[in-house]
Amino acid sequence: MTTQIGPGESGPPRPPVPPALTEPPPPRVNYLNVAYGVKSWLLTTDHKRIALLYLAGVTLMFFLGGSFAVLIRLELVTPAGDLVQSETYNKLFTMHGIIMVFFFLIPSIPAVLGNFLIPLMIGARDLAFPRLNLASWYIYMIGAAFTIYTLVSGGVDTGWTFYTPYSTTYSNTHVIAAGLGIFITGFSSILTGLNFIVTIHRMRAPGLTWFRLPLFVWAHYATSLIFVLGTPVIAITLLTVVLERALHLGIYDPRLGGDPVLFQHLFWFYSHPAVYIMILPAMGVISEVVACFSRKRIFGYEVVAMSSLAIAVIGFFVWGHHMFISGQSTYAGLVFSLLSFLVAIPSAIKVFNWTATLYKGSVSYDTPMLYAIGFVGLFTIGGLTGIFLAALGLDVHVTDTYFVVAHFHYIMVGGAIMGYLGGIHFWWPKITGRLYPEMWARVAAVIVFAGFNLTFFPQFILGYLGMPRRYHAYPEEFQVLNVMSSAGASILGLGYLLPMIYLLWSMRYGPRASANPWPAKGLEWQTASPPITENFERQPVVTEEAYAYASEEEARVVERG
């Protein structure tokens, strides 16, 4: 009953995909125009519509969190704390941290691109539990509502890390509301992770074995393991902080014999794997983009797939490197430092394999590829500075300084956000059926890359000079580097506004996209753009490996190689 469509068609090799990018297919019913009205969006169980709901929520939170970053950088232009008071500054960096980490970086790629693409990539009609998927969006929005309530009613000033005993005893800001907000949003991650695991295990198209899965799906499977195994621990940790504040359940209270270091163990047990939740999906996007724009299979596909799992698993054993000087025992620091070096290896392997994929490929510089190349560069710097921080002796000097701030921004902003933007541009034709303006997109990519480096590279130098984190005022001699960083931040801010403008513009005025504009491999490019609600007219059957851009005999050897 299932017919074969797609690349495996027998008979003479089809002529390459017709070059005309933009011959507009006649307007048909697709998941966007199948129903209109608020109810059709707010009660949808279609994974594609839920992905767009998440896109709206996540973008709102990104610009909210980003505005705090701008205020922080403005404050730090001058050594004296003269733009805002110190209480306000503390609330600014706390809300920046909370919103960016829990409400943008963690949900962005999995909930937007993952939700949209995983069923398409594995040839399924939807995720395993569509209603749970909609519930996860509502839970995310309720959590966001709690956080916005915290914001408007006075903010919270404990830092996104909520260290006790400050968060439980000494802070008099809205810690309970903020804690509950993150507690609730955690369940949105859990439901998304649960949905992905069951879908990838149980709903792959016939013939789609594990080692034919796109690396995007591998990355999200590894991320879902972290969602499911890590998020509950942050939920109970924040619950204990809320209970200690509200009901005096003093398990972290040093006056009763409680140990604040125990809170840090519980917090970082989740929060370190959380950084892999942020980067693994971006790595999945980069694997897809690099393969498509060098028109070649990823070099060492199996190794790259396994390195995603390795990162997810080893990522759970390394949390102690956040606590080398926090009162954790020296020997425990030794163990965590060794394991932290091991977790760096799979990331290095991925970078080498992406670079090797370009060799003898047919590389084109569309915007997604610019973001991918930017990602490889910045993620390499981010990863290498992680080695500085894992080295015990060095960490003593650089932890809690701007060196750490620069390191994790290189990974989160240089890595995760570049990957997110690359993914949004790469699948924009599939999601909206429209093409974005290529020239503007490339300009924006270059601005983002330049602005990012000008913002965060000086912070490495500041960090080694000893400027501590979360400082409202700083000594005179750090001012020049801080002004450079603030200048970079304004360029970066502009760089992020551009995509917002031309992507919205393209939804109305962009030329219509064909089913496979790049052209790229993968089941999601086998169906229409934008896809129908059921994703595929007929159940696709997969008969070849992933990224099969050219079989051996089809390849015209690239002479100059």
Next chain:
Amino acid sequence: MSSVADTAHAPEADRHHPDLVHHFESLPAQKEAATLGMWVFLVTEVMFFGGLFLAYTMYRNLYFHAFVQSSRHLNLTLGAVNTAVLICSSLTMAMGVHSSALGRRRATVAWLLLTVALGSVFLGIKAVEYKDKFDHHLVPGERFQAEELHLEGDEARQAQIFYALYFAMTGLHATHMVIGVPIILILAWMAHRGRFSPEYHTPVEMTGLYWHFVDIIWIFLFPLLYLIGRHH
């Protein structure tokens, strides 16, 4: 190891069963996915309770004497009775799932209602225990008094940590039961209306898994909280 659901030969009748959702090929595939999903959810519950079990493990080793004295004050008989009640409710729940799989409607309703009853008994006993703690001022906070535990000074404060963990762990467990009991009540009502059949009784089975998990949590809570140093 790709265990893709075999779709080619799902029986035709099965394909149009009212309970089969559109994106699954067959009822067994749908049930298999639901079972895996439920188990992944239970793994998150293991890690959720795990945070408290970790705190308990660390503080028990750090402040063993204060924990022994505080645990001694918990009512052992009520704890043991509660354990027995919960194991019985696990049995009745298993029988409920069993009879729904065989399509015996009235038996299913009976077993499920029995499970609800046992669950309520457990919560009742828990309420009695909590009230006793409030009466003896053993609730963490300013009014905490540890004279009855024969502890003073730092150890009196460490007893507060024991009771903080006691209330947190048994409170979280009780909350899970307060969520579970109404769900089983609804299931009993749906079974009564003949909603389930041998082909489709997944909700009963999933709730059964949840209920057995809650029982397993108590199986660990009882010895850890009630049985430290009951000898000498």
Next chain:
Amino acid sequence: MSEHIVSPRVYVTVFVGLMALTAATVFAATIDLGRWNTPVALIIAVTKAVLVVLFFMHVKYSSRLVALAVGGGVLWLLTLIAGVAADYLTRGWVGTPGT
């Protein structure tokens, strides 16, 4: 996955086993086994949990993937406890307080 019907006799035997083990753990707690009190209580609790998981929760009859999930969950909790215990057990080994 065929629908495996477990006979009530199995449920009742497992039930009796659980009640017996509960009695055993209460009795074991009342006699002074020195260092062994805690391990014995834990072993009994683990046995009861395994009985419930295998028979009441049908893991014995369900797919290997479900068993993998159960094992993974327990293993991760032990990882958390082992990692934190590594810190608490080795405090003060370097000889000065707080290292």
Next chain:
Amino acid sequence: MGTELPLFPVQASTMAGRVDALYLFLIAISVFFGLLIATLVVSFAIRFRRRSRDERPRPIHGSTVLEVTWTLIPLGIVMVVFLWGADVFFAMARVPPASMDIYVVGKRWMWKTQHMTGQREINELHVPLGVPVKLTLTSEDVIHSFFVPAFRMKKDVVPGRYVTTWFQATRPGTYHLFCAEYCGTKHSGMIGTVTVMEPGAFQAWLAGGATGTSLAAAGEKLFQDLACITCHRADSEGRGPRLEGVFGHPVSLASGERVMADEAYIRESIVNPAAKVVAGFQPVMPTYQGLVSEESLMQLVAYIQSLGGPATAGPGTALASPAPATASPAATPRPRGQGR
């Protein structure tokens, strides 16, 4: 607008050189691998740029040899970095014997330092050049972090327990002191200076400073006021153990363990007497938690330390306090040999 633009922190302690060496080694590694990948990516991107729309490059699956090499080489490098980092870290953790003791208390938004000879400073610390200084730190409220960038030294200060770190200044001058762990409103105001002075100038400062009673003397007075003397008597008839010669030596407990009588043990025995009862004694001592502030606790510990007597060759920090039992304000800490 600050005009000077320092790019590298001054090296003012024995550890600074070792940390900077590891830092520069890692910078070299990072520059090498960063440039390697950057040049490879850029050159491949240019050499293999897409010539025509329907160009189809030959699929390359991968090569196990290459995968193994770029797994083992990075693994080897990071293991070297791991061992080097651990070596520096343990050197920071092991306090050299016969260090000069200073007590530091972090309190929301100020650092209170106390010298053994009684000097007390707020957000200031005067230390002699070339003498290993052992800091015993605690906090009265939240977690702070004692950070002196010039010494490459940072240690989180956790309420409810003592933590220890040490440094040996190698360059006279005044250096920044920061609080590096977020602690509330004036976190960025909880800063100060550490002044390293020539030994001669330090002695003058010590003598000139408003010394009042030395820490040990203040501790001795407290020892009387709190009636500790009634149980802890010198003639060991009292209900509490005799304290002379206890500090710095192992103590056998009623539970059969043997613990080192260091500052943490003494402090714990004052606030939580029942935790580690000395063998042969009953747990009758009442707790002094709440009756005794952190500073007075430090004075009592300093007094008991001064009763320590000659250091045994025991492991860890068999700390012999250089000052004889009766405090003499001008006690000169004899600078011993360099730390290891």
